[in-house]
Amino acid sequence: MVASSFLRKCLTTLAGLLLLSFGSLAASQIEDQTEQFFRSGHTNNWAVLVCTSRFWFNYRHVANTLSVYRSVKRLGIPDSHIVLMLADDMACNPRNPKPATVFSHKNMELNVYGDDVEVDYRSYEVTVENFLRVLTGRIPPSTPRSKRLLSDDRSNILIYMTGHGGNGFLKFQDSEEITNIELADAFEQMWQKRRYNELLFIIDTCQGASMYERFYSPNIMALASSQVGEDSLSHQPDPAIGVHLMDRYTFYVLEFLEEINPASQTNMNDLFQVCPKSLCVSTPGHRTDLFQRDPKNVLITDFFGSVRKVEITTETIRLQPDLGNMESRYKKEWMDEELMEPLKYAEQLPVAQIIHQEVTGHQMLARW
Amino acid sequence: MAAALPLVLFVLLLLGPVGRGHAEPPRDSLREELVITPLPSGDVAATFQFRTRWDSELQREEVSHYRLFPKALGQLISKYSLRELHLSFTQGFWRTRYWGPPFLQAPSGAELWVWFQDTVTDVDKSWKELSNVLSGIFCASLNFIDSTNTVTPTASFKPLGLANGTDHNFLRYAVLPREVVCTENLTPWKKLLPCSSKAGLSVLLKADRLFHTSYHSQAVHIRPVCRNARCTSVSWELRQTLSVVFDAFVTGQGKKDWSLFRMFSRTLTEPCPLASESRVYVDITGYNQDNETLEVTPPPTTTYQDVILGARKTYAVYDLLDTAVINNSRNLNLQLKWKSPPESGYVHYQPAQDRLQPHLLEMLIQLPANSATKVSIQFERALLKWTEYTPDPNHGFYVSPSVISALVPSTVAAKPVDWEESPLFKSLYPVSDSSSYFVRLYTEPLLVNLPTPDFSMPYNVICLTCTVVAVCYGSFYNLLTRTFHIEEPSTGGLAKRLANLIRRARGVPPL
Numbered sequence: 001m002v003a004s005s006f007l008r009k010c011l012t013t014l015a016g017l018l019l020l021s022f023g024s025l026a027a028s029q030i031e032d033q034t035e036q037f038f039r040s041g042h043t044n045n046w047a048v049l050v051c052t053s054r055f056w057f058n059y060r061h062v063a064n065t066l067s068v069y070r071s072v073k074r075l076g077i078p079d080s081h082i083v084l085m086l087a088d089d090m091a092c093n094p095r096n097p098k099p100a101t102v103f104s105h106k107n108m109e110l111n112v113y114g115d116d117v118e119v120d121y122r123s124y125e126v127t128v129e130n131f132l133r134v135l136t137g138r139i140p141p142s143t144p145r146s147k148r149l150l151s152d153d154r155s156n157i158l159i160y161m162t163g164h165g166g167n168g169f170l171k172f173q174d175s176e177e178i179t180n181i182e183l184a185d186a187f188e189q190m191w192q193k194r195r196y197n198e199l200l201f202i203i204d205t206c207q208g209a210s211m212y213e214r215f216y217s218p219n220i221m222a223l224a225s226s227q228v229g230e231d232s233l234s235h236q237p238d239p240a241i242g243v244h245l246m247d248r249y250t251f252y253v254l255e256f257l258e259e260i261n262p263a264s265q266t267n268m269n270d271l272f273q274v275c276p277k278s279l280c281v282s283t284p285g286h287r288t289d290l291f292q293r294d295p296k297n298v299l300i301t302d303f304f305g306s307v308r309k310v311e312i313t314t315e316t317i318r319l320q321p322d323l324g325n326m327e328s329r330y331k332k333e334w335m336d337e338e339l340m341e342p343l344k345y346a347e348q349l350p351v352a353q354i355i356h357q358e359v360t361g362h363q364m365l366a367r368w
Numbered sequence: 369m370a371a372a373l374p375l376v377l378f379v380l381l382l383l384g385p386v387g388r389g390h391a392e393p394p395r396d397s398l399r400e401e402l403v404i405t406p407l408p409s410g411d412v413a414a415t416f417q418f419r420t421r422w423d424s425e426l427q428r429e430e431v432s433h434y435r436l437f438p439k440a441l442g443q444l445i446s447k448y449s450l451r452e453l454h455l456s457f458t459q460g461f462w463r464t465r466y467w468g469p470p471f472l473q474a475p476s477g478a479e480l481w482v483w484f485q486d487t488v489t490d491v492d493k494s495w496k497e498l499s500n501v502l503s504g505i506f507c508a509s510l511n512f513i514d515s516t517n518t519v520t521p522t523a524s525f526k527p528l529g530l531a532n533g534t535d536h537n538f539l540r541y542a543v544l545p546r547e548v549v550c551t552e553n554l555t556p557w558k559k560l561l562p563c564s565s566k567a568g569l570s571v572l573l574k575a576d577r578l579f580h581t582s583y584h585s586q587a588v589h590i591r592p593v594c595r596n597a598r599c600t601s602v603s604w605e606l607r608q609t610l611s612v613v614f615d616a617f618v619t620g621q622g623k624k625d626w627s628l629f630r631m632f633s634r635t636l637t638e639p640c641p642l643a644s645e646s647r648v649y650v651d652i653t654g655y656n657q658d659n660e661t662l663e664v665t666p667p668p669t670t671t672y673q674d675v676i677l678g679a680r681k682t683y684a685v686y687d688l689l690d691t692a693v694i695n696n697s698r699n700l701n702l703q704l705k706w707k708s709p710p711e712s713g714y715v716h717y718q719p720a721q722d723r724l725q726p727h728l729l730e731m732l733i734q735l736p737a738n739s740a741t742k743v744s745i746q747f748e749r750a751l752l753k754w755t756e757y758t759p760d761p762n763h764g765f766y767v768s769p770s771v772i773s774a775l776v777p778s779t780v781a782a783k784p785v786d787w788e789e790s791p792l793f794k795s796l797y798p799v800s801d802s803s804s805y806f807v808r809l810y811t812e813p814l815l816v817n818l819p820t821p822d823f824s825m826p827y828n829v830i831c832l833t834c835t836v837v838a839v840c841y842g843s844f845y846n847l848l849t850r851t852f853h854i855e856e857p858s859t860g861g862l863a864k865r866l867a868n869l870i871r872r873a874r875g876v877p878p879l
Contacts, residue, residue: 089548089550091550091551091579092459092548092549092550092551092579098576098580099576099579099580100550100551100575100576100578100579100580101576111576113551114551115551115555115574115575115576116555117551117552117555118507118552118555118556119507119552120504120507122507122508122509122548122552123509123546123548124509124512125509125511125512142496142497142500142501142511143500143504143511144500144501144503144504144505145504146504146507147503147504341600342594342598342599342600343530343532343594343599343600343602344530344531344532344599345527345528345529345530345531345594346526346527346528346529346530346531346534347526348526348528349524349526350526354523357522357523
């Protein structure tokens, strides 16, 4: 009796121990899963892609921006979350021998302009003021939604800029500049208003590293195509089109991004190695001291893609249609009243009426 | 009777909820159409029209169910109380002289004109907000429309739809000539179509072909129209039009054979399932003449004749909803071929090479009777080197006269001649055919005044430079290299002593 109860106790404790061990194993698995789930704190992705150069010989800057646009769209960020600013139109430029195309390489395999492009700010709208307004959100109330950066405190934003730059400034359309101090202050405004969770800033200009020297807001990672005192060089000219098609740094970044798909686990350290001095001639630089996470834990798709965290469930959910409401609305639509007398179209050129009309205001009428 | 009435009402009520089981007849319909017009200059014009008609009164009720009519535009109409909206984006210019009259022309750049309803209180504010919203929808810089480029026409731009009063205070018009149209404007335009670019005529809308054209114009027109012939109720009509002109030499490589594949790099595979009508019209007027015939393959099922723009025209009709048209080949690739008799002309042109050979142009032309033919050629004279000028360049340069060798029909038949028997003036040119005589005529030579350089300038420049160099350099050289010595005056010399003796004798002071 005592033995059996003792045996029972042993069995229960053994069972309990086994359960505990299994439970802890399962718990650690769940912990892993949840840790993976919350690895990066963002819930949505935005991209602001800016090309600041005008004129046909700056074709390569538009090609740069469009290749990043293409990669970002391919990896999942929709047009509604991309603000694309192109300072000039290269695709339908009268000097383009192949209209509606922008190529990245002279083999003309990849048309980065594509068939499904939406440019939000174009031509004269690309100014320093509009760029800063987009970033800080201080936009006139009548601006359409596609031209706004509606990010929140859980957004990861990718900002890509290209054009002609110098030590501490970036030239906009040959008529104005933005300095690195203004840019740093704009980012600080964004941080104060909690307009971003993490921000990746990429710049492909001459002396690009000078543009990220002055950043002081947290959670910013920056990459540039050249150090202070160095020029960023272009890749290759194309004799048929007559201009250089792309810049070296962005060309190799595009090549790198073409290998990425939404499920890739490639991290930022690979992006830092993208263009060594042998290929790029200039020395690409990066800055991660303001960034809280370790770059090797940051996935490329955290900024370039829009990877949703989804949890698949197998339970069925029944939806109840609101039949009563729909039906009454249809009935209401059906009752159009018929007008008693027929309507007419307006006469397009009523000469007699025009000659004898009275015009208000201080408009002069010549009668003859 | 009184009992029957509630019974009838009860039956009707019962039938009411049951009635929702049937599908309501659709309140909107889509018609799509493509008109291909071969132009007199060898180019081809293609005009697409997608027309959605919506039988609904947008102004009065809360509409939330959109089927074919795009929601973006429907919400615009109700929010800004529009009566009509016309927006177009154009690149190029319609050359009426070479191409004939257009169906619908638009100015180069962007044009927007809008009629507001008379219920709108602040038209300018609505206009500004509307242009901002449209700039977001169509990815264009329409937000640059403001009071500096907006006008209120007083006599033209009457409403194109139904109107019961035309107070021009509710009309606004603006044009942005600098606006570029490219794929980014075509993409949202295509997204407004019910079948997008997946089926029907819209599969032909590929940007890389549509922008490789001499003229490209896409437009959106919204207006109220009569719902039926009696015109007692109003429907909303949305027309999306796209006109392009394909250049014979740029896209056609100089050949006048056109096909849908050549123009759009696509063929038609199936009609849009949402369309009630889907047709292709090809203009075959004017080509049933002796000198040129136009052949259209596959042969059309029907033809359509009418008076269009003041002239009688015939169109070949292909109905995509008719199964016979697409059935056998699974796709429709219309081909237009011109068959003309072999040309009896000859042209030889040898361009000039600098300092090697001149231009040579020879043309064989058949001159029609009672007509005037003008031949002109433009040429340029290359700049000469300064040693190649003649001593009198101000006289000008001569261009040699042109030669016309003609076979002129004579009214009276001439008899063949024996050269030894007839006088000398008859035997200048040999005559083979007695019905015409040969003559060679020359035009005047051309004397052209060209700008001449000033030949005295090298001499002037050399003189001036040498003078300046001499004065400046010479002075500096002098200053830098001249050294000053102090000289002691010398005390003696035999000649001096003798001279002093003589001077003392004369009573003159010594040297």
